[in-house]
Amino acid sequence: MGLAERRKALGYSQEQFAHELGVDRTTVGRWERGETLPQPPLRPNLAEVLQVDLAELNALMTPAQDALQESSGPPPSDHHGPGELDDMIRREFLRAIAVTGALAALPVDDAAALADGVQRGSSTDFRRMNEHLWQVYQLARTKGTVYPIVRDQLTALNKRLTSRSNAEARQLCSAAGDLFQLAGELAFDGNRYTDAAASYTLAASASKDAGSFDLWACALVRHAYVDVYERRYKAATDVLSAAEKIAKRGDSSLSTRHWVASVQAEAYAGLGHLTDCERALDEAERVQDLGAPGHNGGWLRFDGSRLAEERGARYVQLGRLDLAEKALKAAxxxxxxxxxxxxxxxxxxxxxxxxxxxxxxxxxxxxxxxxxxxxxxxxxxxxxxxxxxxxxxxxxxxxxxxxxxxxxxxxxxxxxxx
Structure with missing residues (x-):
């Protein structure tokens, strides 16, 4: 019996099994097809879900391991190296992120100007294009309609970075940090966690090079969200701690630090820390003290409007059902x-x-x-x-x-x- 047979015998679909382990469904598929093997840190949890001990788990993996050794030498782990990851991101995202009909939805003159601006590599036009893409992404009722169509936009950014002044290069890095965050959002909504995390990592790197602390912090918050949804709550709190420090160096009129606190609350709830969770929620609610909107509607959208539902969801995690129901019904x-x-x-x-x-x-x-x-x-x-x-x-x-x-x-x- 192999991994797939044992999973099916326990009544799990691939989706259910992946959810139990906190991994992508595609990862389970690669294990079962013998393309990769589970990393050692995952194996105790894998054995628990399969209701076997580690020795029995190794026996279940033997057919796949033997096939891998015969065909390609030492078995690869389910991990992407830097070069492989870069290639994957280029295939999936780097060429472009946009929306079907995004240019068509704009006035003709504006659409032409934006398209020309992208070809010229103007940082201002890149930023304007990004703003429109975020707007269409947010309004799309079906996120599956949001997919890459602006060919070579990020490639053009990379080319321009090598030939511009330092000041212009920083602006282009800022545009790239923005665009990579949108790429990550598309991947995350499509349940492609590995792609999402890689995009957020690139967004954080570009934002750091741009010296844009709020953009950088937001990229880290989104990266931490991947850990939260894969139930790696301790890892999420570590990333969010870094985001918190970076946000403090940013613009105090923006809501960045309050968004950090909102996601920290979710991570603390996952760890079962009620006091820390409520303290983080209280900090998030201070967004209402900001005089200005505090967000840009693109890579930073936190305005406190969903705090009632966030508090309710956190109480559900913590088992405080009466408090949760009251907050959720209000939301x-x-x-x-x-x-x-x-x-x-x-x-x-x-x-x-x-x-x-x-x-x-x-x-x-x-x-x-x-x-x-x-x-x-x-x-x-x-x-x-x-x-x-x-x-x-x-x-x-x-x-x-x-x-x-x-x-x-x-x-x-x-x-x-x-």
């Missing part, structure tokens, strides 16, 4: 009155309310909110909402014997997380 009502609330945000609130029903062993609450979140996931094709719902299935517990809950689980299982 749901507030979102229904607000214009332009994203499917992603509303789906997350509905999923958390369904999770509260599961924890309380209340099938009616679980089904009511679960179906609403499921409908949003279908309408938006959001990988994020789909992932949240996949996680909800792990909360079913004894309610899984209820036929209605079983049906909901089957519908969730049919969702694509990519």
């Amino acid at each position: 749901l009502k507030q979102g229904a009155l607000a214009e332009g609330q994203s499917f992603r945000r509303r789906g997350a609130v509905l999923t958390d309310l369904a999770a509260i029903g599961a924890k309380r062993r209340d099938p009616d609450q679980l089904i009511t909110y679960g179906h609403q979140a499921l409908q949003l996931a279908r309408e938006s094709s959001s990988g994020y909402v789909a992932r949240r719902l996949q996680g909800l299935r792990a909360e079913f517990g004894p309610l899984a014997r209820d036929g209605r809950v079983t049906s909901l689980g089957a519908e969730i299982g049919a969702l694509s997380t990519t």
Whole structure:
């Protein structure tokens, strides 16, 4: 018996199995096809999920390991070296990040000017293009429609960096740091965590070279988010600690440091640290003391408008269900009155309310909110909402014997997380 057979015998789909381990579904596929082997730090958790000891796990991996040794020498670990990673990012992202119809949505004169500006390599035009791309990305109901179409934009940035003055080079690095963050957002929403983390790393590097502390800190926050969603909460707190220090060197009129605190709260909740979580949430809420908007609507969008739902979600993580439900219902009502609330945000609130029903062993609450979140996931094709719902299935517990809950689980299982 191999890894795939053991997984199937325990009733896991690849998506469920990947979720349990905190890895991408594609990573599980590579293990099972014998293309890579799990890294040593992952193996104790892998053995636990498969309900075997480490010796039995090694036996399960023997066919894949033998095949790898015969075909290509020593087995590779599931890790990308710098050169391989750079090549992957170039294939997936570096050539361009944009939106279908982005230029067509602009006035003809503006569209032509932006296209010409990109070809010339003007840092001002790159920044203007980035601003439009963020706007279209945020407004897109289906994130899958957002994909690379502006060929060689980042390649052009790299070329211009070698021939411009130091001042212009810093501005171009800032544009690249901005664009790499958007690349990461596209990957993250598509459940491609490795690609997202790589893009955020490049964004942080470019932002550091640009001397843009707020842009740099935001790249680190997004990188930490990957760790949070893969349940590496301690790793996330380490990255966020660095982001916090960098944000303090930035513009105090911006909301960067408050966004750092908001994500720190999520990491602390994952670690079970109630006091630290509430302290971070309180710091995040101080964003409301800023006189100006405090954000640019692009790579920095934190304005405190979702703090009610964030607090509710953190209380769910910490098991404080009464506090969580009160905050989440307030967020749901507030979102229904607000214009332009994203499917992603509303789906997350509905999923958390369904999770509260599961924890309380209340099938009616679980089904009511679960179906609403499921409908949003279908309408938006959001990988994020789909992932949240996949996680909800792990909360079913004894309610899984209820036929209605079983049906909901089957519908969730049919969702694509990519």
